[in-house]
Amino acid sequence: MAVYTDVSEEELSVYLRDYALGDMMSYKGIAEGSENSNYLLHTTVGTYILTLYEKRVDGAELPFFLGLMQHLARKGINCPLPVERRDGGLIGTLAGRPAAIITFLEGVWMRRPTAAHCREVGKALAGMHLAGGDFDMRRQNRLSVEGWKHLWEMTRPRADEYEAGLAAEIDAEFAAFAEAWPGDLPSGVIHADLFPDNVFFLGERLSGLIDFYFACNDLFAYDVATCLNAWCFEKDNSFNLTKGRALLAGYQSVRPLEPAEREALPLLARGSALRFMLTRLYDWLTIPDGALVQKRDPSEFIRRLRFHRHISSATEYGLTLP
């Protein structure tokens, strides 16, 4: 939640010459997106988001992310459309960083989503899974089981500083995953980070999905499991069955889950909770207090992980037959 790179009006004017976007009217750094510098840009033609990619994003992966947004937007998914430069490319250089301009989506993200919002998110997620089917680039999920192991090696020695007994508990999780993590479920392009701040609504209508910078090729049902973690728990960490039912029914109204996906859902949800717990724990242990980056508490995902460990069937999330 910061702007890391300041851009001068001269640099931006020069940069905009490579686009057919008219004249610059204003640009404001916005406090969204934890990894990149984002500006809300007004030109005589319209409103856009200008993103400067900071060092945590691998420039070599930008063609995947921006190409995916372009592919999905052209298929009718409500997501930002990268604006083509005059030379047809999507990526430029501004203030020494890779940069892109994408269309601005109206809408607000729901701090307290309702079941109706969850249903729309489920539908949109399934629509994205189908629309990505013929996208021809691939990107491995760096934050799947192998990536978690790497994070865990770095955090394990200090995990008990966060909570006594956590190291042993998570070791046992990894043992469970090693045996049972599914490899042969339907897969394709997933969003992998579809939390409420990445979904815009106008009233109850979903107006857009944003932030595709974790998108990758992985199991569709894993993306569903992440949405359960992201949308269906209350502030007190209780699972809201009504929201779970709405999210899953919304998803299945577009893409019914296969029996093997249903069966795997509790384990996938547990893995997804572990994934977010691990990145938060890593940040918690390594980012100094008072730093510019906001640290989020891993505890809510430790609780979700424990919740999912005791789920024996996806019907407990509200899953019904399609």
Place this chain on the structure above:
Amino acid sequence: MAVYTDVSEEELSVYLRDYALGDMMSYKGIAEGSENSNYLLHTTVGTYILTLYEKRVDGAELPFFLGLMQHLARKGINCPLPVERRDGGLIGTLAGRPAAIITFLEGVWMRRPTAAHCREVGKALAGMHLAGGDFDMRRQNRLSVEGWKHLWEMTRPRADEYEAGLAAEIDAEFAAFAEAWPGDLPSGVIHADLFPDNVFFLGERLSGLIDFYFACNDLFAYDVATCLNAWCFEKDNSFNLTKGRALLAGYQSVRPLEPAEREALPLLARGSALRFMLTRLYDWLTIPDGALVQKRDPSEFIRRLRFHRHISSATEYGLTLP
């Protein structure tokens, strides 16, 4: 440069019921303004800035600041117009804080202003001084000589940590001010913080003055002196005479300076440099490293202070007879 208070879409929807601004389309926290939380708000009617006043702003002073903007905008000064609530008021409460909505001004601030920009700033400053003439509220300048003394009492014991000999040097400044600070020059409402980030341009046309939260009643020529400090020095701290001449000529094309104002200008510029040096030194000594607030180096104002100490006549700033 931060958003301190998050606002939920529910809270904001409720808040907007008190205004005739149509339906909310989007709102984004913007990374501008160091004291308050600012959101860029799109509604079905237009684009606005929503400000939540954080604790460094005294709520009792908001009627002055917002009333001044309304007064100036109605007089044709390019500045934000506070949007009236349905009840006619300008100030509401949102997320537990005083809040206001003002119109959005297009334009960009100049990281590297030219002499042409300085001329426009001079004209706009004089226009504001004249337009404020019949504004009927008053606010004392808390950051004039008495306020500096208070800041200096707090920073003096550690000033030499910043630079050896600084405490003695600044003591001597205060002795000089005690004798010579003028009290009887033309005065009225001044902006008091008209730095480049508070002035928007579209090309070379000045499109708006913003951020009136230091505005107060004080000497007009002191405001001119602050603009010399803010606009006419280069990154290497050298004074750019061409810019000084342009700024002062622009000012005098609207409001000629009186002989006593011209004579006082070097001392006022020295005092203005001291004022910004003191607040920066205070922040430098008191804000912990790595904090969310960006600390700005006091050294550039120490250098300006020393520069002005050796100016014997305002002609050295490029001042000519009107």
